[in-house]
Amino acid sequence: MSRVYNFSPGPSMLPEAVLAKAAEEMLDYQGSGQSVMEMSHRSKEYDAIIKGCEALLREVMGIPENYKVLFVQGGASSQFAMIPMNLMTGSGKADFVITGQWAKKAHQEAARYGEANVVASSADETFSYIPKLDPASFTKDADYFHICWNNTIYGTRFSEIPETGDVPLVADMSSCILSEPVDVSKFGLIYAGAQKNMGPAGLTVVIIREDLIGKAMKATPTMFDYKIHADNDSLYNTPPTYAIYICKLVLEWIKEIGGLEKMKERNEKKAQLLYDFLDSSKLFKGTVAKEDRSIMNIPFITGSDELDKKFVAESSARGLINLKGHRTVGGMRASIYNAMPLEGVEALVAFMKEFEANN
Numbered sequence: 001m002s003r004v005y006n007f008s009p010g011p012s013m014l015p016e017a018v019l020a021k022a023a024e025e026m027l028d029y030q031g032s033g034q035s036v037m038e039m040s041h042r043s044k045e046y047d048a049i050i051k052g053c054e055a056l057l058r059e060v061m062g063i064p065e066n067y068k069v070l071f072v073q074g075g076a077s078s079q080f081a082m083i084p085m086n087l088m089t090g091s092g093k094a095d096f097v098i099t100g101q102w103a104k105k106a107h108q109e110a111a112r113y114g115e116a117n118v119v120a121s122s123a124d125e126t127f128s129y130i131p132k133l134d135p136a137s138f139t140k141d142a143d144y145f146h147i148c149w150n151n152t153i154y155g156t157r158f159s160e161i162p163e164t165g166d167v168p169l170v171a172d173m174s175s176c177i178l179s180e181p182v183d184v185s186k187f188g189l190i191y192a193g194a195q196k197n198m199g200p201a202g203l204t205v206v207i208i209r210e211d212l213i214g215k216a217m218k219a220t221p222t223m224f225d226y227k228i229h230a231d232n233d234s235l236y237n238t239p240p241t242y243a244i245y246i247c248k249l250v251l252e253w254i255k256e257i258g259g260l261e262k263m264k265e266r267n268e269k270k271a272q273l274l275y276d277f278l279d280s281s282k283l284f285k286g287t288v289a290k291e292d293r294s295i296m297n298i299p300f301i302t303g304s305d306e307l308d309k310k311f312v313a314e315s316s317a318r319g320l321i322n323l324k325g326h327r328t329v330g331g332m333r334a335s336i337y338n339a340m341p342l343e344g345v346e347a348l349v350a351f352m353k354e355f356e357a358n359n
């Protein structure tokens with residue numbers, strides 16, 4: 001068996017220990033004589049899996065009691081609509097910080113349902129930085145304030161929680177959830193597609209403060225109403241059963257490693273290794289403002305499209321795959337989520353040094 005180091009932005013690497021455990025339990029889950037994939041979502045075996053997954057997520061993230069954890073489908077992209085349908089029902093206004101494609105999509109979708117205000121944007125410099133926020137420009141009576149915490153495509157991330165007072169802060173954490181500790185109590189709602197740091201595609205996790213549930217617009221489809229999922233413990237209909245099971249294994253893996261403090265330490269060490277090299281290299285350079293650098297997604301360029309192409313092709317032949325940057329940025333991007341081992345980043349940096357010497 002030969003596994004590659006996969007730098008894909010998502011779906012992305014899963015911890016090898018998780019895949020091995022899933023393989024071991026594939027045909028016969030803990031003596032039940034079935035695969036988790038074949039199980040009724042209302043069976044007692046599955047009940048323990050979904051409840052166990054939620055309990056572990058609460059423990060690992062320190063989620064306060066007055067928050068619900070919802071397991072839904074439709075990806076983070078469905079949340080771009082589900083959030084305004086459920087929350088934009090007081091003043092009908094919400095504020096947005098535009099820090100990349102995903103933040104832009106969240107804003108565009110919300111604009112279909114109410115007054116979606118842009119309070120800051122870094123579009124002027126291809127989203128290579130996080131704009132400074134001026135609370136005086138915030139909408140006082142907004143129903144929520146939306147940010148994308150980690151910008152997967154551009155490689156920036158917030159390092160301070162915006163001060164929004166009584167306005168609930170909503171954060172897309174698709175590409176950074178579980179990468180470091182977060183103070184959940186500072187947010188009204190946190191959401192994430194699972195396929196970057198939590199498990200396979202198909203599962204979306206929503207962490208929502210209870211007082212924000214039950215205010216959906218009349219026309220909201222049943223499946224888009226947070227209250228339906230909250231009242232039914234995410235079992236209103238069939239949830240993405242296997243993805244939730246893998247997510248539980250991932251959370252067990254994180255807990256065994258030492259939780260989110262330890263994850264952060266590991267992630268910072270990996271990111272530092274790559275950033276230090278980028279800062280010292282004569283060929284490669286990073287594309288974002290230093291103070292806003294993500295520890296999950298690291299874009300870089302050589303300055304020559306031809307060399308970028310050559311690098312992507314040659315690195316791929318060495319088992320360092322999916323390093324091509326997003327089409328709007330060009331160059332390369334290394335996504336180094338929780339499951340990327342330090343050895344993967346070491347192998348990447350070693351190859352970059354070799355490439356630099358040869359070119």
Ligand SMILES: *Cc1c(COP(=O)(O)O)cnc(C)c1O
Nearest residue numbers: 075076077102152172174175193
């Ligand atoms: C990947 C990603 C999305 C889109 O997620 P889907 O699950 O594919 O809808 C949204 N926001 C961020 C920050 C992402 O990284």
